[in-house]
Amino acid sequence: MPRGTEILLARLAHLAEAAPDTPALDDGRRRIAYGALPGEIDERRARLDALGARRIGLALDNGLDWALWHLALLTDGRVDVPVPAFFSEAQRRHLVEQAGLDAWIGPRAASLGFSESPDPAIARRSVASAPALHAGTGTITFTSGTSGHPKGVCLDRAAPLRVAESLAEAVEPLSIHRHLAMLPLATLLENIGGLYVPLLLSATAGLPGAADLGWTGGSGFDPRRALSALEAFRPHSLILVPQLLQALVEQSPQPPAGLRVVAVGGARVVASLLDRARDGGWPVIEGYGLSEAASVVCLNRPGEPALGVGRPLPHAQVRVAADGEVQVRGATMLGYLGEPPLDGWHTSGDLGHWQGEHLVLDGRRRDVFITAYGRNVDPQWVEGELCARPAIAQALVHGEALAHNRALIVPASPELDDQALAAAIAYANADLPDYARVSEWRRCPPFTPDNQQLTANGRLRRDTLHAVYSDWLLRPVKAPPMPTPFDPSMPQRSNAMTPYQHLQDATRAERDWLLAAPLLTRALSGEVSREEYLAFLGQAYHHVRFTVPLMMACGARLPERLGWLRSALVEYIEEEHGHEQWILDDIRAAGGDAEAAAMAEPAPATTLMVSHVRDVIDHGNPVGFFGMVQVLEGTSTAIATQAAEGLQSSLGLPDDAVRYLTSHGSLDISHLAFFEGLVNRLDDEDLAAVIDTAKMVYRLYGAMFRGVTARCAGDDATRELADALV
The missing domain is CATH 1.20.910.10 (Heme oxygenase-like)
Structure with a gap:
């Protein structure tokens, strides 16, 4: 059994004896105490053994069942593949085929080619020739999809648990007894920080379902419902992406009682948001990580001056190359699924510099942007979907740190009105997962080599376009106001809103x-x-x-x-x-x-x-x-x-x-x-x-x-x- 798994299971066995009545997992409807946890895990291990399941997709909503099945999958040499609920049907099919899954726990199994088995919770699928995996692969975490086909990051069992140990050490002085998982457990960040870390700290992991937290789809969020969950669970710690922090701070400038730390990551955080949250008393710290490095790499420790994204955690080595690119080693991936293994340092695609021992990020080398919900999006993918519509000749998509993506749109003909363009964008959105869709757009004159917005071989000059349209593309994000009755006497609508x-x-x-x-x-x-x-x-x-x-x-x-x-x-x-x-x-x-x-x-x-x-x-x-x-x-x-x-x-x-x-x-x-x-x-x-x-x-x-x-x-x-x- 891998060292990390041994440490975690030994910790759970110890707590079953030392704190048998302390709640380990709580989803708001059911609780499981530490004394009962090992038995619950072993019961699921036996069910997996009975079916001979080896590569399993875990597609459940947050809750006790997700946690128990995942902990059971950590043992016995199985490969688990968490499936984000925000993936489209096409992305789920891609995941199933690429990983060679032979079992599925969760809904929509039949549509993906899985059949019923003697165990009603586990659907099975015959795989004639399973794709080869990197030696030692224990989990495959799929990115949120920088293009239509998400990439699988192969990790061994030790890497995520090493990260969890580092995080537990960093927050141990805060005496955290309750954590509330606000993000999907299928994301590596919450899987590690919201499940492994509380268990290592002998705390309670609060795991309510997504709807109970105000989530609708991959990018819809109701902060009022989330604050109700905070009042019910009274957590000491949270992990948030920037848009969730903004929504919560807009709804409640002061934090709920009892919060001791709110770790924010997954995407770039606007400095003004951090300042506003901290001014209101929210105990916010910023971090940095990536799936290829088993999630968190750097963190601003509680009680220390907050600089950049913090100092590297004990398990990680971080360096900045001569060209400014951030590189990481330690608890890194084995390699991408279907690609050669990683050898040495992983190049992150992020640019940064050091301020003392703290890493400060300066942007991204590649065009991929990360939305405020932490979803990776390749703009060329979305632009291709838009330009596949006859009404659209050219498009540039932008969404870095935004809740909703924006696009510059060039019509195929000057005679086409905005109604035709709106319909074309809606049709393109229908083929995209919600985090990649365009919500705001602006009509533009053609991008050409003459105006320096297009290269001679037809590629967008993104830096030029971002500079020319920066006032609109980079317009500050404001949380939606509370709805009021429509008043025709109010000033005319701005051009930005149809x-x-x-x-x-x-x-x-x-x-x-x-x-x-x-x-x-x-x-x-x-x-x-x-x-x-x-x-x-x-x-x-x-x-x-x-x-x-x-x-x-x-x-x-x-x-x-x-x-x-x-x-x-x-x-x-x-x-x-x-x-x-x-x-x-x-x-x-x-x-x-x-x-x-x-x-x-x-x-x-x-x-x-x-x-x-x-x-x-x-x-x-x-x-x-x-x-x-x-x-x-x-x-x-x-x-x-x-x-x-x-x-x-x-x-x-x-x-x-x-x-x-x-x-x-x-x-x-x-x-x-x-x-x-x-x-x-x-x-x-x-x-x-x-x-x-x-x-x-x-x-x-x-x-x-x-x-x-x-x-x-x-x-x-x-x-x-x-x-x-x-």
């Missing part, structure tokens, strides 16, 4: 409340019961059957100035006609009674949602109907496809039992691009009507989902409706 972006921004709070509904968060991880799924379909039937009639009523009442919208409504009607029958077919295929569902009384929230939109059409501004389109199609693109995959995997549903979800997940992506173009043509008065309707429908739709959960649990659902209307 009407569609205003709609998104103004409805953010209501959208977050909807997406935080427990039924939705559990659906994404395949934790919804068949009863709940059938109940959801029943409510969907009762609002979808009114969609076409509402569209027809809207078209009839539109004023002539909005007559151009009628052709759009005709297209929507053609697309949506008959979808209520799809839902009834899904109910039958899932084992439900479709006729009874159709005859049942809809829930109050469902009735009110339809009634409110009808009232807007009949007695208000009929264009407000498109607020309902924003809610239903936006929600579909966010969760429908992933929810369908999770439901099929957990409930064993056939394809014809999730037709409504799967069709709308993909169909509504193209609809949203079309919808965005429509909204961008609205004036302020009409946009206000869309925003007002969307806010109400988000609330009522969220109450509908919460009501499904309450009724299936035998509870009174009326309070959810009351909450929605407050």
Whole structure:
């Protein structure tokens, strides 16, 4: 057994005797004390042995199960591959094939070619010829994808645990007894700092699920929900990426009581953010690391002056080459999957210099940028997706330390309007994972050799473009303000924000409340019961059957100035006609009674949602109907496809039992691009009507989902409706 694994397991065995009642793992619903931990690990080792699983993908959400399976995988010569939830389906398939996985723990196994096994938690796959791995590989951590195909970093068992020992030594004087994992455990930084380090310190690792912490997807975050988790767990330590720190500080300038250290890393941290956090009392320290060096390399120690990214940890050697590139040795990777082994120093691609014993970073040698959520993105990958659209001739993408990526866009023809460009960008975004998508863009004249923005052989001169457009590309990031009612009397919109972006921004709070509904968060991880799924379909039937009639009523009442919208409504009607029958077919295929569902009384929230939109059409501004389109199609693109995959995997549903979800997940992506173009043509008065309707429908739709959960649990659902209307 590798030395690092021996040390950790020996530590756990000692604590099982010395502190048997101290909680080791706590996800907010269950706890496991140190006395029970070795037995839980051994039980999972035996299950893996029984199936002969050797290379295992671990695709669970944060929680006790992730931690217990991972600790079981540390032993017996197995290879574990943590799978980030923010990976796209194509990236997951790439990971499975590249690593030669023969087992999978988590949802979506069937769609990746895995089959059921005698152990319901472990899906199996036959691998005729497994790809060769570097000798001693114990874990493969895949980067977040600098391009469409993430690279696998092969590490032995000792390297991550050596890093954990260094970190535990650095923070030991703080007497940390509780850590809260805010980042996915599938990321190496939280795996080491949020699981190994607390166990080495005999502390409790708080491991709530992503939704409980306010995460939605790879880049969506609700700081209010996160602060509620902080109040519940009362941690002494956190690990954050810069965007999480900013969101939390914006929401709460003073930290929750009890915090002793907040380590920030994963991407460049803006100095003003660090100053603001520290001025408010947040105990922030900055660090630096990379997956190729088993995560953390340098850290500003608590109690020491904060300079740069800190001093190297005891296990690491760091040097700055003559050309300014940072190089690392010690606990480094064995090599990239499928590439020659690493020999000696690893060149990081980062530029830096020394300030005494502290490393100060000066930027990145390569074009790859790291978003504020810690996701690596190769801009040429995203630019290629954008320029594959006929409307876009050239593009430059920028996202270093930003929450949302920005792009300079050159249209293929001067005659193309912004609506056409917005639609093209939306189509390109549909093929990208959320952390790589473009959220803000600016129309530009062509990049040419004459203006020094293009080389003679057609490559972008990135330094020139960044200099020319620095005011926009590097515009300071501001946390989104708390939503306020739309006021047409306010000053005109800035050129940087389109009407569609205003709609998104103004409805953010209501959208977050909807997406935080427990039924939705559990659906994404395949934790919804068949009863709940059938109940959801029943409510969907009762609002979808009114969609076409509402569209027809809207078209009839539109004023002539909005007559151009009628052709759009005709297209929507053609697309949506008959979808209520799809839902009834899904109910039958899932084992439900479709006729009874159709005859049942809809829930109050469902009735009110339809009634409110009808009232807007009949007695208000009929264009407000498109607020309902924003809610239903936006929600579909966010969760429908992933929810369908999770439901099929957990409930064993056939394809014809999730037709409504799967069709709308993909169909509504193209609809949203079309919808965005429509909204961008609205004036302020009409946009206000869309925003007002969307806010109400988000609330009522969220109450509908919460009501499904309450009724299936035998509870009174009326309070959810009351909450929605407050």
